[in-house]
Amino acid sequence: ATGKTSRVFFALWPGARVARRLHELGAEAHAECAGRRTRCETLHLTLAFIGDVSPQRLADLIAVGNCVEATPFTLRLDCLGGWRHNRIVWAGAQICPAPLAGLVERLNGALEAAGFAVERRPFAPHVTLLRKAHTQVSARCVEPIDWRVGGFALVESLQTSAGAHYRTLREWRAGE
Ligand code: 2AM
Structure with missing residues (x-):
């Protein structure tokens, strides 16, 4: 090790x-709301947060990704909202498409079977736009952004003085 x-x-x-x-x-x-914007290249939607893992467990996560089926779908991001407790402002979806809910469910099932701790709270699909917002956002509908989702990824988060950087470790295409 x-x-x-x-x-x-x-x-x-x-x-x-x-x-x-x-x-x-x-x-x-x-x-x-002010605060710190997510840089364009780092915008993403988290399906399942894992946290710190050893190289051995990383291999297990890739095996999890390999066994999870995904089908392509369109995610319509059509609202703006925020959370008071962590002062983030996000873009969200009024409707969580069934293939997305299913993907998260299968992912969590496979993670749990492999001995990883999984999120117990209901899945809240969101893309964080601002961190450390100074004020709360007025929650509202926005011009819809239709996102054609064709796969998912396992990503590593690297903390630097310039903020978080992300590296895709592995990608899985949907419907293959
Ligand atoms: P956030 O955008 O809502 O903060 C990388 O840090 C990604 O994992 C972010 O999208 C972040 O969600 C999410 N994340 C970070 N820590 C987390 C935790 N303890 N539980 C759930 N999600 C987390």
């Missing part, structure tokens, strides 16, 4: 067009 751990999570990563639109929505939210 090397003792080297990685902080990882399963996520959906948008393509350039969706990321740009989310980043613009982040500008609008920032004008209202």
Whole structure:
């Protein structure tokens, strides 16, 4: 064992067009609430947060990803909201598509079977746009952003002085 751990999570990563639109929505939210914007290239939707794992457990996570079936779907991001407890402002979906709910359910099932701690709270699909917001956002509907989701990824989070950086460790295409 090397003792080297990685902080990882399963996520959906948008393509350039969706990321740009989310980043613009982040500008609008920032004008209202201030705080720290998520950089365009780091915008994502977390499916399952894992935390720090050893290289051995990382291999187990890849095995989990390998056995989880995903089908392509469209996620319509159409609302802006925030959470008071952690002062984040996010883009969310009024409707969680069944294939997304199913993907998260299968992922959590496989994670649990492999001995990983899973989230017990209901899945709340969101893309964090602002952190450390100074004020609460007025929750509202926004011009919908249709995100065609064609797969999911296992991502490593690297903390630097410039903020979080992310590295995709593995990607799985939906419907294959
Ligand atoms: P957030 O955007 O709502 O803060 C990488 O840090 C990703 O994992 C982020 O999308 C973050 O969600 C999520 N995350 C970080 N720590 C978490 C935790 N303890 N529980 C659940 N999700 C977490």
